[in-house]
Amino acid sequence: MKRAIYLDYAATTPARPEVVEAMLPYFTEVFGNPSSIYSCGQEARGAVEEARGKVAALIGAGHDELVFTSGGTEADNFAFKGVAHARESKGNHIITTPIEHHAVLETCKFLEKRGFQVTYLPVDQYGMVDPDDVRKAITSKTILISVMHANNEVGTIEPLAEISKIAREAGVYFHTDAVQTTGHIPANVNELGVDLLSISAHKLYGPKGVGALYIRKGTRLVSFMHGGEQESRRRAGTENVPSIAGFGRAAELAGQDMSEEAQRLTLLRDRLINGLSERIESIHLNGHPTKRLPNNVSVTFDFVEGESICLNLDLEGICSSTGSACSSSSLEPSHVLLAMGVPREQAHGSLRFTLGKWTTDEDIDSVLEVVPRVIGKLRAMSPLFKGR
Ligand code: PLP
Numbered sequence: 001m002k003r004a005i006y007l008d009y010a011a012t013t014p015a016r017p018e019v020v021e022a023m024l025p026y027f028t029e030v031f032g033n034p035s036s037i038y039s040c041g042q043e044a045r046g047a048v049e050e051a052r053g054k055v056a057a058l059i060g061a062g063h064d065e066l067v068f069t070s071g072g073t074e075a076d077n078f079a080f081k082g083v084a085h086a087r088e089s090k091g092n093h094i095i096t097t098p099i100e101h102h103a104v105l106e107t108c109k110f111l112e113k114r115g116f117q118v119t120y121l122p123v124d125q126y127g128m129v130d131p132d133d134v135r136k137a138i139t140s141k142t143i144l145i146s147v148m149h150a151n152n153e154v155g156t157i158e159p160l161a162e163i164s165k166i167a168r169e170a171g172v173y174f175h176t177d178a179v180q181t182t183g184h185i186p187a188n189v190n191e192l193g194v195d196l197l198s199i200s201a202h203k204l205y206g207p208k209g210v211g212a213l214y215i216r217k218g219t220r221l222v223s224f225m226h227g228g229e230q231e232s233r234r235r236a237g238t239e240n241v242p243s244i245a246g247f248g249r250a251a252e253l254a255g256q257d258m259s260e261e262a263q264r265l266t267l268l269r270d271r272l273i274n275g276l277s278e279r280i281e282s283i284h285l286n287g288h289p290t291k292r293l294p295n296n297v298s299v300t301f302d303f304v305e306g307e308s309i310c311l312n313l314d315l316e317g318i319c320s321s322t323g324s325a326c327s328s329s330s331l332e333p334s335h336v337l338l339a340m341g342v343p344r345e346q347a348h349g350s351l352r353f354t355l356g357k358w359t360t361d362e363d364i365d366s367v368l369e370v371v372p373r374v375i376g377k378l379r380a381m382s383p384l385f386k387g388r
Contacts, residue, residue, distance in 0.1 A: 051248025
């Protein structure tokens with residue numbers, strides 16, 4: 001059977017073989033509880049701390065500034081709820097953007113129901129935040145600003161270093177969701193100037209169900225998992241040792257490969273964008289033309305539905321994604337595209353290809369052959385296209 005062409009690396013990545021190898025001993029041979037004082041437990045503790053060092057090194061953090069979580073969603077929840085509860089007496093105002101992942105947006109909704117006020121900053125046609133808008137939105141009650149490092153749907157990279165200066169001057173904590181950037185482009189906490197940063201292992205060729213929150217030394221945060229004393233009392237629960245070991249290895253490998261891989265993917269990405277634009281009429285690139293993730297190709301095809309394209313491409317062995325997620329029952333267009341001012345009908349025709357470690361030149365050739373054919377077929381059946 002022909003190998004499927006997987007172009008949905010932003011949804012998840014396969015674990016690298018080296019990562020799986022690094023995890024295996026901790027299921028069986030070194031299965032001890034890291035909190036146990038005998039040697040099998042202490043060996044597991046050693047693995048957790050070694051992994052912490054590797055993930056911390058990837059983002060330029062100190063060893064004790066990293067808390068392991070169950071993934072990006074938990075890291076985002078921890079940052080928002082942790083700051084909200086720690087700083088309640090100072091204020092109840094949070095600033096974020098309407099293009100964040102649902103892990104942030106739903107947490108904001110939860111906090112809004114409990115008396116917090118959230119300002120959603122505008123974004124421009126590329127999904128870019130204007131740092132001046134951040135400055136204007138700050139009030140005496142602002143306790144947290146959160147802007148994602150790069151958007152998961154359209155790939156736009158946000159001007160975090162400029163925003164963090166504004167946050168620092170105002171004495172407001174600054175969080176970023178760096179789930180799509182860590183291990184792919186530099187995400188150094190000191191260069192970005194962030195106090196809190198969320199990471200997820202399964203986006204950087206690590207296992208699913210593990211991630212981390214970077215917490216700058218001195219940042220006050222209330223824990224929301226209560227129980228044992230793990231993670232310096234910041235996140236209770238027996239550590240997921242095999243996954244943490246795999247996360248550490250993935251972070252180490254990502255640090256070694258990052259710049260070369262980013263260059264390789266940028267070339268493939270641009271070949272795909274240009275090739276699609278040359279072969280298909282009425283197509284639009286979503287997101288910033290240059291300040292975008294090296295692996296992201298988000299496009300909108302007029303007169304066709306993203307879901308239909310995605311399902312037809314699946315039949316041809318190509319895995320892609322729509323803003324509203326192929327698997328989801330919701331037919332609402334992407335909240336990200338709508339916030340960028342893309343008209344609803346147009347937003348329905350969006351499709352995302354995200355490239356990764358196993359994407360080859362031949363894969364791009366195949367996509368450039370199949371996609372124009374699929375779009376042609378769907379448009380031939382589209383009353384909107386015929387009646388234009
Ligand atoms: N934040 C962003 C930007 C994401 O893309 C994702 C996952 O798609 C998450 C958070 C959630 O991460 P996790 O799947 O590890 O919970």
